[in-house]
Amino acid sequence: MTIRIIITGGTFDKHYDEIRGSLTFKDSHLPEILKFVRCTVPIEVELNQLIDSLDMHTSNRLRVLESCRRASEERIVITHGTDTMVETAAVLGEAGLAKTVILTGAMVPYIFNNSDAVFNLGCALTAVQLLPHGVYIAMNGRVFGWDRVHKNRELGVFEEKRG
Amino acid sequence: MTIRIIITGGTFDKHYDEIRGSLTFKDSHLPEILKFVRCTVPIEVELNQLIDSLDMHTSNRLRVLESCRRASEERIVITHGTDTMVETAAVLGEAGLAKTVILTGAMVPYIFNNSDAVFNLGCALTAVQLLPHGVYIAMNGRVFGWDRVHKNRELGVFEEKRG
Amino acid sequence: MTIRIIITGGTFDKHYDEIRGSLTFKDSHLPEILKFVRCTVPIEVELNQLIDSLDMHTSNRLRVLESCRRASEERIVITHGTDTMVETAAVLGEAGLAKTVILTGAMVPYIFNNSDAVFNLGCALTAVQLLPHGVYIAMNGRVFGWDRVHKNRELGVFEEKRG
Amino acid sequence: MTIRIIITGGTFDKHYDEIRGSLTFKDSHLPEILKFVRCTVPIEVELNQLIDSLDMHTSNRLRVLESCRRASEERIVITHGTDTMVETAAVLGEAGLAKTVILTGAMVPYIFNNSDAVFNLGCALTAVQLLPHGVYIAMNGRVFGWDRVHKNRELGVFEEKRG
Numbered sequence: 159m160t161i162r163i164i165i166t167g168g169t170f171d172k173h174y175d176e177i178r179g180s181l182t183f184k185d186s187h188l189p190e191i192l193k194f195v196r197c198t199v200p201i202e203v204e205l206n207q208l209i210d211s212l213d214m215h216t217s218n219r220l221r222v223l224e225s226c227r228r229a230s231e232e233r234i235v236i237t238h239g240t241d242t243m244v245e246t247a248a249v250l251g252e253a254g255l256a257k258t259v260i261l262t263g264a265m266v267p268y269i270f271n272n273s274d275a276v277f278n279l280g281c282a283l284t285a286v287q288l289l290p291h292g293v294y295i296a297m298n299g300r301v302f303g304w305d306r307v308h309k310n311r312e313l314g315v316f317e318e319k320r321g
Numbered sequence: 322m323t324i325r326i327i328i329t330g331g332t333f334d335k336h337y338d339e340i341r342g343s344l345t346f347k348d349s350h351l352p353e354i355l356k357f358v359r360c361t362v363p364i365e366v367e368l369n370q371l372i373d374s375l376d377m378h379t380s381n382r383l384r385v386l387e388s389c390r391r392a393s394e395e396r397i398v399i400t401h402g403t404d405t406m407v408e409t410a411a412v413l414g415e416a417g418l419a420k421t422v423i424l425t426g427a428m429v430p431y432i433f434n435n436s437d438a439v440f441n442l443g444c445a446l447t448a449v450q451l452l453p454h455g456v457y458i459a460m461n462g463r464v465f466g467w468d469r470v471h472k473n474r475e476l477g478v479f480e481e482k483r484g
Numbered sequence: 485m486t487i488r489i490i491i492t493g494g495t496f497d498k499h500y501d502e503i504r505g506s507l508t509f510k511d512s513h514l515p516e517i518l519k520f521v522r523c524t525v526p527i528e529v530e531l532n533q534l535i536d537s538l539d540m541h542t543s544n545r546l547r548v549l550e551s552c553r554r555a556s557e558e559r560i561v562i563t564h565g566t567d568t569m570v571e572t573a574a575v576l577g578e579a580g581l582a583k584t585v586i587l588t589g590a591m592v593p594y595i596f597n598n599s600d601a602v603f604n605l606g607c608a609l610t611a612v613q614l615l616p617h618g619v620y621i622a623m624n625g626r627v628f629g630w631d632r633v634h635k636n637r638e639l640g641v642f643e644e645k646r647g
Numbered sequence: 648m649t650i651r652i653i654i655t656g657g658t659f660d661k662h663y664d665e666i667r668g669s670l671t672f673k674d675s676h677l678p679e680i681l682k683f684v685r686c687t688v689p690i691e692v693e694l695n696q697l698i699d700s701l702d703m704h705t706s707n708r709l710r711v712l713e714s715c716r717r718a719s720e721e722r723i724v725i726t727h728g729t730d731t732m733v734e735t736a737a738v739l740g741e742a743g744l745a746k747t748v749i750l751t752g753a754m755v756p757y758i759f760n761n762s763d764a765v766f767n768l769g770c771a772l773t774a775v776q777l778l779p780h781g782v783y784i785a786m787n788g789r790v791f792g793w794d795r796v797h798k799n800r801e802l803g804v805f806e807e808k809r810g
Contacts, residue, residue, distance in 0.1 A: 197462035280443025299360035606769025625686035
């Protein structure tokens, strides 16, 4: 059972540009991470886009949806910026795909010593293998259905959406 | 739903003793890890023992079993050395506990830059929330039933047991 | 012989604000670094300011100069942003202090895996003990007199000033 | 002015063998380190040997001496295990080479998050450029003449030799 990982950018994959002194995008760190965590699950990595999730417009989300549809794999993990992860999850959730899709990301870029990226990837890769078809968000050690979650921007954590 | 993490030592928690120049145990890194990965699941950490899993004897495994039995939590993650993780899993599996128990560990200590510890913890914490009662091993991005797994010592990976 | 380290901010001490997703300042990482590098030289750390060196105005530089003057130590290391390090060095150099002053900084923040901060600190702390009175910049493994150096902004390295 | 770095092994370059679960040697991390610290000094790296300094016998030390003699560079840094660094320094010091030679090493391997290796390398590379001919040890942020230093094994630090 191969898992597809669709990369869209976000904090997870931020890179430090030392000439400009700012956080930008260059390449994805996914291939490097998958190697040192000793993951033996067959994985197909797809670089869909590398953008900040605040820059994600409808067309960007549709490109993610299109990739999910086209994928021959039934199990898909998407790395995504946290700011609009819930919005993209909704686009995918409403599409009613016959697949298991987990969105994850990071609050602190992978390149930092104290990043949550690798932990979140472990959560997402496990959840995608165990959950039935549907669209979910895996963050903060928890897994949420796409229509039951919101990001608490003050605390920087994902929480169950109240009724 | 609180998750109990039972610490037994293993490569996961190895510490570098710079005076002796060797890998030993001192404290567990779990509390520090749980903080920076931004885990919001309520967790109860229990320091059961801090030993190399090659030094695990029957009495040590029974101490782990006893902790699982006594725990008020129904969901338990155990950090354990990889060398005899399968043996401890068998002791727990045969006990038929009405709980979900996931054993995990690391091939490379947490204190190294390229450790698999944090990834494996993410896998285990997710699996323990999603799987029915039973005893499992979460390693290499996969989850195995306790009686269907062995460690391939040459490759340093966990695999499905054949036959 | 005690060495004074005057902290002014710069890339060296940048902190990642995970709520805003940007690099800012919070505390200095100097005390933590000095501990794990096992430095046994007596050191007095002084938090002078925590700013980006592009935000350094004349008043900021005079505050650094004032600290150098007031210091009872004869040997001083200053951590500083790289963009205007040469300008601050010139203010200090022209003041003709009877002290050895080394400015250093980092192109990549300390909190990143592949930062040059700790290396540069080692260079600066060594240079300050070995060089006669004067003002110097220690970057890229080299030590430059304050009036013989410029930053090559395209390459992100310090070079000998030609002419 | 090119600097030669002669690698002999020691804690600095220890590698973690995840199959055996122990610290051994594989390759040197020097080339990787020199790149990310953005060192622009021309450097010639020489892999002399990769051993624990407790395994250093007279023949091993003579091989280091021979490399120092043969080197066309006048400035040499040697990475070395800390346990017998003083002994090797004595062999080199008594040889009366017309060169500046700095020995350095690490108490914690480079591959650990909190290693002193990169700091010590910065100290050594700076000292070798600033000091007159002679043999020195750069550890703990200090530089010692080869015949005025001993390792305090209890504290794990280098100190001035008394008497």
